[in-house]
Amino acid sequence: MENKKSENKTFPLPEKKKSKPSIKKWIKLVWIGFFAVVLGISALFFAVSQGFVGDMPDVKELENPDIYVASEIYSSDNVLLGKFEKEKTKPVTYKQLPPFLVYALQAKEDERFKEHSGIDLKSILRAIRFGGERGGGSTITQQLAKLLFTGNASQNKIERAFQKLKEWCVAVSLEKRYTKEEIVALYFNKMDFLFNAKGIEMASRVYFNKSTSQLTLPEAATFVAMLEAPRRNNPYRNPERAKTRRDVVLKQMLDTGYIDNATYEKAVATPVVVDFHEIKTVEEGYSAYYKFYLRKEIQQYLDSYEKETGKQLNLYKNGLKIYVTLDSRMQRYAEDAIKEHLTVLQKNFDGEMRRNPNRPYYNLSKSQINGLMMSAVKRTGRYKQLKAEGMPEDSIMMEFHQPTKMTRFTWQGEEEVEMSPWDSIRYHKQIAQAGLMSMEPATGDIKAWVGGINWQHFQYDHVKQGKRQVGSTFKPFVYATAIMHLGMTPCSTVSNAPYAKGSWYVKGGGGSVTIKEGIAKSLNPVAIRLAEMAGTENVIQLARDLGVTDPIDKSLPMALGTSDITIYEMLGAYSTFANFGNYTKPEMIWRIEDANGRVIKEVKPVVKEVMNEMYAYTMIDLMKGVAEFGTASGELRRRGIAANVEIAGKTGTTQKNSDGWFMGIVPKLATGVWVGWEDRATHFWSTGEGQGAKMGLPIWAIYMKKVFADKALNISMEDKFIKPANWTGSCSDLNNLRNGYGDDGGLQTIDELKNPVKEVPDKPVKKEDHSNEAINSSDDIDFNK
Structure with missing residues (x-):
């Protein structure tokens, strides 16, 4: 019996060794990950393109700018007080652009413009690798897409990332809709060169008093240099810096083979000569104040109208007639009354301020005054533009303390002066x-x-x-x-x-x-x-x-x-x-x-x-x-x-x-x-x-x-x-x-x-x-x- 029992005795089986995942399993995981990434990216781009993560601009706005019909404002006494119209611009076609203007743009902003479909991966990788020190990753098409968005890019990194995704989506859409030549023309027509110079044609008239087709090579390179920083590289405000950056553009044209050495030498030897003719707009003076309020009120009514009827109306293109309660005569009397009194009041105030060492402030310490000044600086378009360009804070403040040409307000009319933006802010704070x-x-x-x-x-x-x-x-x-x-x-x-x-x-x-x-x-x-x-x-x-x-x-x-x-x-x-x-x-x-x-x-x-x-x-x-x-x-x-x-x-x-x-x-x-x-x-x-x-x-x-x-x-x-x-x-x-x-x-x-x-x-x-x-x-x- 004992032998029989021993024969039936069971022994534990040895543990099985854990087998390593097979190569097929790894391949399967890689493919799943790959498709997940592709689908995720596709879903993200689809969500961005459809406006699910924020409003997208309408690329159709670039088409037929001449068919926009301004809305008119009529007073209670039936006088045309003003219009709501798109900024004054004169669009040009690609054929009206001098060849070296196009060459300068491609040499400076996008060497492979003719090769890509809106997004240049090589440029993006280069920008990431070198932190933007050897140029950014944005193509000309992306920059055009960016111009369609209103306002400056957010300083929040996540918002900026989504903004960049939106720009990519719009860039691809632009490439599908327009030819390369049309994109270049649209880009130059859309660019703001300051001083109410919207588009290259208006800019040519403002800065050089000529049409775009008459631009010389140095002048064309000057405008392309302005694209990266319209204020800092402005030939009217900062001629020395404008020439320096213009010469950089010319050098890039030489390096990329668009111009030969003799042409380059002659161009860099040419000084920057501006024949400035600023364009005055209807938004100046007093009328812009009531139009600022009026525009908001009208838009609320138009939004309600769209909800009720499904019809969309645009204040700047549909030729609306807005009848307001303002009386043109009383409006003029009010404007005249303010000017008459404040001219005298300002003179009296200036007389008192001559005895004030902290002009125009009383009872404030230097740190308090500096705080008020810095708050004003950060509200300016100049500061926001420089910040958006990535300029460090200390460099921005150096820019604000650098004298430049500008106009300042007086009750006797605008005055052309050379002063720093900082001093200009301090000066205008004294105006009643x-x-x-x-x-x-x-x-x-x-x-x-x-x-x-x-x-x-x-x-x-x-x-x-x-x-x-x-x-x-x-x-x-x-x-x-x-x-x-x-x-x-x-x-x-x-x-x-x-x-x-x-x-x-x-x-x-x-x-x-x-x-x-x-x-x-x-x-x-x-x-x-x-x-x-x-x-x-x-x-x-x-x-x-x-x-x-x-x-x-x-x-x-x-x-x-x-x-x-x-x-x-x-x-x-x-x-x-x-x-x-x-x-x-x-x-x-x-x-x-x-x-x-x-x-x-x-x-x-x-x-x-x-x-x-x-x-x-x-x-x-x-x-x-x-x-x-x-x-x-x-x-x-x-x-x-x-x-x-x-x-x-x-x-x-x-x-x-x-x-x-x-x-x-x-x-x-x-x-x-x-x-x-x-x-x-x-x-x-x-x-x-x-x-x-x-x-x-x-x-x-x-x-x-x-x-x-x-x-x-x-x-x-x-x-x-x-x-x-x-x-x-x-x-x-x-x-x-x-x-x-x-x-x-x-x-x-x-x-x-x-x-x-x-x-x-x-x-x-x-x-x-x-x-x-x-x-x-x-x-x-x-x-x-």
């Missing part, structure tokens, strides 16, 4: 800026829009784009809230004594004054007490109801205008008082038609009732005091506007005289004016010169005198505000409204209101910490005293 908007309160029609003083030098709109501290022009919102929620009348009295809360202090003159005197003389303690009694939340809500969407300071100093608000929103709010308490959204567009006269959009007024007409007229009555005996009266009389002209207005001056405002309403027209400088640290030292009555009001007065004088406008000095039917002029009128409007219940009596620190029942005042703040008692706000 202004914004003006004028509208009909009853309709909301905007009649004049001046967003700045010169678009070419100051491309920033001060009507709707720019937000500035509004100062005492905010006070009417406080007074209106007090009238609506506290039942006050023009005869209600409030203490003008100094106001103190903790360590926060507002200087005052003492005694009690009527609220009409308080607003007329812009007394800060009165406004502060009214805001505290009525509740800052209620003041803010009223401002919102009046169309103010900009952020508003929630602390008590908001009563004195610490918030930044646009002229557009301020004027819309003020117009409500003249429109019987109905807010009407300011509008510039009346109607848009297509080329065949079919209406695309007809804009209807947007109206909202905000307050009873009695409240609204009370505000008009209060603000009439500003013009009759208050902060605006003296300057109005000096400007020849009589005391019997009915004007409801408000002056505003902000901290350190940085902003000067005047909001003025006559029965049929409301107008808002702001004057200041780009930086708030630039201002007049004295409030005597820097207050709103001296900076903003004169523009309003000059403008209105011109409007009054034009009888065709039907706006007269004899016009009177329409009083409500039950208005008698007595202080009891508003008290009678209490029985009819339930939302004003629980109000205090006038005697109770004489206590400036007592809160309104059910309207608690929000406690704020103002321990580090103080407010001056004048129209000027200063939180540092």
Whole structure:
């Protein structure tokens, strides 16, 4: 038995050795990986080409540029104000290009242009291997594709990578659609050579005063050198550098066999001689400011039209007719008024600045000034262009401190100078800026829009784009809230004594004054007490109801205008008082038609009732005091506007005289004016010169005198505000409204209101910490005293 058992005993089998993957398996994995990469790349290119990872430009835009029909802008008095048109250019054909211009382009940018199909792998590998030191990897076709994208390339590496993929896709598409000769012609026609020289033909006229076909070899090489850096290699701005880079192009033409040695020697010995003739465009002056806003508004309507109908309309090619509410005469009067006053104001400011070692700044350290300057530098097109070209920061700053030829703004006309871009920025920061908007309160029609003083030098709109501290022009919102929620009348009295809360202090003159005197003389303690009694939340809500969407300071100093608000929103709010308490959204567009006269959009007024007409007229009555005996009266009389002209207005001056405002309403027209400088640290030292009555009001007065004088406008000095039917002029009128409007219940009596620190029942005042703040008692706000 034992032997049998031993015979049946099992032993563990030896472990099998793990076999190595066979060669066939490795081959299979390689093929799978290969196809995965190919499919992945194909999917990526397909996604890019279809716009799944971002919008792609339409290469069809390059075709038939001459068939584009500009859209026209017509004023309310049927005057052609301007057009929306493509940049002025004169396309040339390939046959009109001198052969050496084409040779120079190929030698400098793309030696194998005739051989590839849009993408040159050899150039790409070379650029990767040598980090771009021996030339980039972009072909001429890729560069044309890049020109179809708007704006500079992103500094983000991932976004730049996708941008490059997009360029490759567009380049391949271009190669399929066009011949090599057509691509070269399109490239030269699309290139921007600065100074409004769009395309090679315009560039030839601007820089050398001749047509493209007449260019010499050195001139052609100069333009090709500009392709890599239009600003740095500009023959007008930097002739020495332009010649150096031009000679590099000529050397490449020699090395590639396009020219012989004798031709090369003769060309490099030729100096760069510019016969400069700059082209002025319709985008200069004042018109570009309202067109900047108008273009955005129109595009919104066109986008909505496309969603509704499926039809796409292009503002620059479909010949639309845009009828706007602007009046060409009033627009001209507004522009003239700004120029007339700012010419004098600038002269006075320059006189004061001669004594300022930190011109044009007050109370700033060198590091603060440098910070403002660097912020301005980085906003310039020059900086963005150099950054996009990959220039190091220190080299860019050297470029900005290098003197060059340029034009600078003066009120006597543009001035040709040689100065560094850095000094040019500092110079233009000294130029006073202004914004003006004028509208009909009853309709909301905007009649004049001046967003700045010169678009070419100051491309920033001060009507709707720019937000500035509004100062005492905010006070009417406080007074209106007090009238609506506290039942006050023009005869209600409030203490003008100094106001103190903790360590926060507002200087005052003492005694009690009527609220009409308080607003007329812009007394800060009165406004502060009214805001505290009525509740800052209620003041803010009223401002919102009046169309103010900009952020508003929630602390008590908001009563004195610490918030930044646009002229557009301020004027819309003020117009409500003249429109019987109905807010009407300011509008510039009346109607848009297509080329065949079919209406695309007809804009209807947007109206909202905000307050009873009695409240609204009370505000008009209060603000009439500003013009009759208050902060605006003296300057109005000096400007020849009589005391019997009915004007409801408000002056505003902000901290350190940085902003000067005047909001003025006559029965049929409301107008808002702001004057200041780009930086708030630039201002007049004295409030005597820097207050709103001296900076903003004169523009309003000059403008209105011109409007009054034009009888065709039907706006007269004899016009009177329409009083409500039950208005008698007595202080009891508003008290009678209490029985009819339930939302004003629980109000205090006038005697109770004489206590400036007592809160309104059910309207608690929000406690704020103002321990580090103080407010001056004048129209000027200063939180540092």
